[in-house]
Amino acid sequence: LTPAAPYVAIVGASNANDEQRREAEAAGRRLAELGAIVVTGGRGGVMEAACRGAKAGGGQTLGILPTADRGDANEFVDVAIPTGMGEMRNALVVRSADALVAIGGAWGTLSEVALALHAGKPVFGVRSFELGDDAIVAVASGAEAAERAVAGAQTLK
């Protein structure tokens, strides 16, 4: 792990469908291969698939949980922060990340996207919201989102 490793958050719902999990896993794996730390909300669905992919890719995962119980983290989280802040922890996920990969269109996901856009961080979406002006850059796959996010994160520095 190099100090300059980018942190990229993969955000999406816990009750995700098969395609969303597949894209999340691909995104996590590609981020790991590119040397990024994968940040998620630490729970199931998109978050778990993203972490599973990152571990398969040899990477490291950070889970920022809504509950105060570390045991609520999915099994692929390396370092867990049990915040006890509920959905307010979404702001910590965004603060911890240099760029976001958004998968699908849940309201919690949108709150993270909006905070990232407010902070000027690049957001890449796979079948996610369309907000006009390409605020969320729509990409075709989780792997492409990962590549764009790492490139975007480095441009920021």
Added chain:
Amino acid sequence: LTPAAPYVAIVGASNANDEQRREAEAAGRRLAELGAIVVTGGRGGVMEAACRGAKAGGGQTLGILPTADRGDANEFVDVAIPTGMGEMRNALVVRSADALVAIGGAWGTLSEVALALHAGKPVFGVRSFELGDDAIVAVASGAEAAERAVAGAQTLK
């Protein structure tokens, strides 16, 4: 102030245009007339106009500030909470409210709308985002948003 008074948040940008300020002020005034406590992020623009309206209507205002300095509240805030949490305080604005009035389309505003929708709280928008399925109920004016929000807040109880 009755214990059963609804709390309604008026959310919108600090760099608001004239129309947005006008609608925010009308919304604040009407909320006050209807007995609601007006919650905002405590700063300028839409937030200040909303508080000004609420005071003109004889109501009470709560400002939940991003900074740790109470002096950053606009002059129409009755009770100020200097959170020192930055945009993370948006989650406190939403938690404090039974319903939201969204004016305009800034990213910070969208983060509050998304958190409210996630929590199942009604959101009424004046020239705000269109998210599909009338997730944000589009209304014509701040005054109408205020009336719908108070009615929506009471239905929840």
Added chain:
Amino acid sequence: LTPAAPYVAIVGASNANDEQRREAEAAGRRLAELGAIVVTGGRGGVMEAACRGAKAGGGQTLGILPTADRGDANEFVDVAIPTGMGEMRNALVVRSADALVAIGGAWGTLSEVALALHAGKPVFGVRSFELGDDAIVAVASGAEAAERAVAGAQTLK
């Protein structure tokens, strides 16, 4: 309510004994008489007694709750913030206050005292902790604590 009203927090345990409740109520009443807004954690015990006193003195009360449910506020809270942050909300109680009155010696109370001292805010204690160097200024009664706190808050400005 004047904009320059000091905010004074009364902190202490929810499972308080009779003497602690009595002193908290006296402190709340005296703070209200002196024009201060009384800030508490919004729950029972010392917090409820403080709010009851403040209302008896004609003042205003702000309750910053650990839960996300406004209904958890005691009946003497005028404005409630349901933070959903658990004990982390202690930091918001301290940030909202210019000075602290600490009653009794619970660990949650100590966390608030410590944060206030870290921030350079005056703390007046009634049968509370002794931390050396009069970091907590020990006073004989809730009423005296209230008077010292208002004086201390004004000195800061």
Added chain:
Amino acid sequence: LTPAAPYVAIVGASNANDEQRREAEAAGRRLAELGAIVVTGGRGGVMEAACRGAKAGGGQTLGILPTADRGDANEFVDVAIPTGMGEMRNALVVRSADALVAIGGAWGTLSEVALALHAGKPVFGVRSFELGDDAIVAVASGAEAAERAVAGAQTLK
């Protein structure tokens, strides 16, 4: 890193003296040798010394920063969370930990100790506060604190 690894926080001031830094480094190193993840506030002084020790011992470090800038982490932090919450992040340090090692007696440190005691987590102190009833278990050295903390963390599970 095993899922069952205990998380132990080392808390203390950023403006620490030589002895405090030495004990913090020894505590960090011993925690790493015992397989614990070392949690700190991510800054200098005790926090930096603790992280340096943990890395020398082959361990992993988590830094939960008060600022919103990851670059404020000391160079021995592996995973950094830039919270932007100021001292409120102390509550996250405590929530992330199974046990605490407290070094020295700064007010910020006391707030963390108090929150840990409130949550029923064991606290071991090296020249730290004396709170009565051995609430903080006084130990002679950072290494001993580390050993007691890991044992205490495991007892809790």
